[in-house]
Amino acid sequence: MSTTDVVQTALITGGARGLGLGIARRLAADGKKIILWDINFNDFDVAQAGFTPILNQCVDVSDQNAVQTAFGEALAVTGKIEILVNNAGINGVISPTWDYPIDEWQRVLNINLTGIFNTCRTAIPQMRANGYGRIVNVASIAGKEGNPGSSAYAAAKGGVIAYTKSIAKELADSGVLANCIAPTMAETDLLKQVTPEFIATIKAKIPMGRFVKIEEVAAMVAWIASSECSFTTGFTFDLSGGRATY
Ligand SMILES: NC(=O)C1=CN([C@@H]2O[C@H](COP(=O)(O)OP(=O)(O)OC[C@H]3O[C@@H](n4cnc5c(N)ncnc54)[C@H](O)[C@@H]3O)[C@@H](O)[C@H]2O)C=CC1
């Protein structure tokens, strides 16, 4: 039996709600075993989710030790983890850079960028050893274009795009592929962290005139995370309703 014939396990960070939950739901529907990582499972409900994860682990991705411990526990349950979706992220405060709180800058970078380094550094050795893996990092169109007031978020997401290109090259001959997605705005709890004016400004930039749907993001991730995606690595897949044409 080849790696692609067996039931694969997908680990999704920030999977308790929003895009992460939508991605997990789709991968579960596609027959994957699901492990969810999050710092807050308060609203997570199996009936509402529509699938039963084999493991829900309370993990802060910015904590390298916690990531290593939780990953070891997850491997002990599943044996292998073929798919890693690095989705956990925060916006942080909206403020011009000259007033941007220094601790908030650090917090956004720690979660949105270093968090991905932490999980990749931990998960990649077993993927390399198995000769197979699919890593999908959730960036943002903000990482390509920047948004005023959102410098920490945009810098972190730009970093995710560049980081993914680097690890893809490191892994190119290993059977492990690493790609990014760069969605524009989706209606999730994340929008509670930004103002209505900010949301309206972003919507006005989208030629299709609407936000991306969670299911659209999940469908793209499902393909990138599949064995059908076999010759694309280090790439950033846009979900921007026509906004990004580069
Ligand atoms: N909603 C949007 O408009 C867009 C979101 N994104 C990205 O998509 C990803 C998911 O965002 P949403 O679902 O919209 O947000 P959300 O706020 O609905 O969900 C994010 C999840 O990440 C978890 N999380 C936060 N910090 C964490 C940490 N340190 N460790 C583990 N889990 C943590 C939260 O508890 C939450 O469950 C983020 O990386 C975000 O930057 C990208 C483009 C657009």
Ligand SMILES: CC(C)c1ccc(C(=O)O)c(O)c1O
């Ligand atoms: C909700 C987050 C902060 C956000 C805001 C705006 C854009 C965009 O310019 O499309 C994003 O992609 C985001 O992730």
